[in-house]
Amino acid sequence: MDATIPGTTLFDGDQAKKGYALNKMCFSFNEEANRQAFLADEEAYMRRFGLNEQQAAAIRARNVLQLIEAGGNAYYLAKFAGIFKLDMQDIGAQQTGMTKEAFQAMLNAAAHQ
Structure with missing residues (x-):
């Protein structure tokens, strides 16, 4: 069985290992003090968690697809997106x-079919 889906990064064991530092950092955003520390000095905060350059570049770009490719798990990435008041529809639009607005219209149209 072919486990690939074109255009999709599957979150498997290898991706979990690859993204451990990134996901651990994003999990830390459950605490307000950590969100504030990140906003005060993003670079220092990323170094604190040992993000690699691919992960750090994706954080700087606020690019969810790059974060997923770098091992990010959608549940933890939602914590990161929340710092910037982004919701799952913002992420879906980016993906x-x-x-x-176009993404929301697509969702509404699908709901009324």
Whole structure:
């Protein structure tokens, strides 16, 4: 059985190992003090958790697809997105290359079919 889905990064054991530092950092954002520390000095905060350059570049770019490719798990990445007041529809729009408004219209149209 072929486990690949074109255009999709599967979160498997290898991705979990690859993204451990990134996901651990994102989990830390459950605490307000950690969110504030990140916002005060993002670079120092990323170094504290040992992010590699691929992960750090994706954080700097606020690019969810790059974060997923770097081993990020969607549940933990939602913690990161929340710092910037982004919700799952913002992330879905980014993943599909749509504006948030276009993504919401697509969801609404699908719900009314």
